[in-house]
Amino acid sequence: MRSIRRGDSGPAVAEIRSILVGLELLESAGDVFDDAMDTAVRAFQQDRGLGVDGLVGDETWGALDASRWRLGARTLFHSVPDALVGEDVRTLQERLLEMGFDSGRPDSIYGPRTARAVAQFQREVGLTSDGSCGPQTMKALRQLGRKVVGGRPQWLREAEAFRRAGTNLVGKTIVIDPGHGGGDDQGVLVPDGPLRWSEADLVYDLANRLEGRLAAAGMRVHLTRGPKPAEPIGSAERAGLANSLGADLLISLHLDGHDNEVADGVATYHYGTGSGLSSTVGERLANLVQREIVVRTGMRDCRIHAKTWELLRLTRMPAVRVDLGYLTSPLDRDRLVNPLFREQIVEAILAAVQRMYYPVEADVPTGSIDVRQLRMALSSKS
Numbered sequence: 001m002r003s004i005r006r007g008d009s010g011p012a013v014a015e016i017r018s019i020l021v022g023l024e025l026l027e028s029a030g031d032v033f034d035d036a037m038d039t040a041v042r043a044f045q046q047d048r049g050l051g052v053d054g055l056v057g058d059e060t061w062g063a064l065d066a067s068r069w070r071l072g073a074r075t076l077f078h079s080v081p082d083a084l085v086g087e088d089v090r091t092l093q094e095r096l097l098e099m100g101f102d103s104g105r106p107d108s109i110y111g112p113r114t115a116r117a118v119a120q121f122q123r124e125v126g127l128t129s130d131g132s133c134g135p136q137t138m139k140a141l142r143q144l145g146r147k148v149v150g151g152r153p154q155w156l157r158e159a160e161a162f163r164r165a166g167t168n169l170v171g172k173t174i175v176i177d178p179g180h181g182g183g184d185d186q187g188v189l190v191p192d193g194p195l196r197w198s199e200a201d202l203v204y205d206l207a208n209r210l211e212g213r214l215a216a217a218g219m220r221v222h223l224t225r226g227p228k229p230a231e232p233i234g235s236a237e238r239a240g241l242a243n244s245l246g247a248d249l250l251i252s253l254h255l256d257g258h259d260n261e262v263a264d265g266v267a268t269y270h271y272g273t274g275s276g277l278s279s280t281v282g283e284r285l286a287n288l289v290q291r292e293i294v295v296r297t298g299m300r301d302c303r304i305h306a307k308t309w310e311l312l313r314l315t316r317m318p319a320v321r322v323d324l325g326y327l328t329s330p331l332d333r334d335r336l337v338n339p340l341f342r343e344q345i346v347e348a349i350l351a352a353v354q355r356m357y358y359p360v361e362a363d364v365p366t367g368s369i370d371v372r373q374l375r376m377a378l379s380s381k382s
């Protein structure tokens, strides 16, 4: 759908306003997208880990729509084939995680894993263990939810699984996700004299280079798309591909853009919520990718951030998205269009992936790995 924005009016605006009023982010209903509504939309986006732009597009609308469900307002169960989706499911999943029940990442979808975690909880509190969340289970959750906090078991399990997979890069599966690229979706597009640079083409070139280097190091590498897919590919589809391959890592490549050409720099995103739940392995990967790129290229450090974006939320392996500079910045663009500079970025990501598999005590200073020696270093370690 077309993004709904400040200045718009009509029934769609009225519906969004009423949701924001329900969330207590806005005081009055109505059908005009005014300044107060713009502030409310931005506050909502900030809270949900979405891009904060004040525009209601597909992703923000999806999150608003799902937010109408408050935990306790309906009975939750594992519905087949169409799973129940909503804010109430996410609240339930976060509460289960806090109590130490493995419901997977809080993805707002009531799937089999959530049902299993609910059944486990029901057994522990002496309720019929049917995996559905009705009034009695809800009551037990309310009574216990705030008292019992067991840390972040999901992330400990993820870290443990990652550790058990061993330190050898050879044979690991990595998915590289060049953003955009299907149909009309070119991502950020910038005319530059007679040339037109697109995010889709540049990140595909980077993914392609990375594929060759990672494969040479002995990893199994998959790209989520070819150079010119016919149709746009959604985040859920990209995440689904990585899940079905049983990938060990996923790295998504994007470029950023801004109305102001002064904005520049690199930022890396991992899965996490404002309430402090985050993927520790994903955060470590984000840190390494960010630091290697900043040290090796000198791009401005726009740091790492926790986000609940679909791609990060739905993937079942440590996953990061890196925004490799602003195509709208003459400074970043000049460098990005240079293949030698792109090679530096590739080497930085390669070094970060390699360091993911070093035991923490054997880790090396950022910028110090000579990735040309990667294979040799690996065979002597394994």
Ligand SMILES: [Zn+2]
Residues within 6 Å of the ligand: 179, 180, 187, 188, 199, 254, 255
């Ligand atoms: Zn992008």
